[in-house]
Amino acid sequence: MSKLAFNQPDLLSAIDAEPAEGLDQLDFGVIGFDAETAVTHYNAFESQAAGLSPQRVLGQPLFTLVAPCMNNFLVAQRFEDAAESGTALDDTIDYVLTLRMRPIKVKLRLLAGAQRGTRYVLVQRA
Structure with a gap:
């Protein structure tokens, strides 16, 4: 297993191919979800940083129960737009997380x- 980097090209293919144990070794959060927004992947880094166990998050709707602070045009809408148009999405944005924590x-x-x-x-x- 090679170490994946947050900013590496073609990261989607690499993450898709990585087993859950490999995702748990990364130094950034990984939240995977399906077409209905149910969380399917939640790595150890994100679990620890957000203070939410995988058992509490997996299977739950990402944008309404897990991270409603991302249910907006900057995040959720980009996924919807890409799905509707049948195009790939690979955007990096500066953001402030606010749910259950001080702004980060x-x-x-x-x-x-x-x-x-x-x-x-x-x-x-950071």
Whole structure:
């Protein structure tokens, strides 16, 4: 297993191929979700940083129960737009997380393939 980097090219393919144990070794958060926004991947880094156990998050709707602070045009809407148009998504944005914590500046990388089922929000904390 090679170490994946938050800003590496073609990261979507690499994350899709990485087993859960490998995702748990990363130094940034990985939240994967399906077309209905149910969380399918939640790595150890994100669990510890957000204070939410995988058992509490997996299977739950990302944008309404897990991270409603991302249910807006900057994050959730980009995934919807990409899905509707059948295009891939790979955007990195500066963001402020606010739910259940003091505001924290992060970088989010939004990844979705044109034909892939799993989409990802990657969270890099400073």
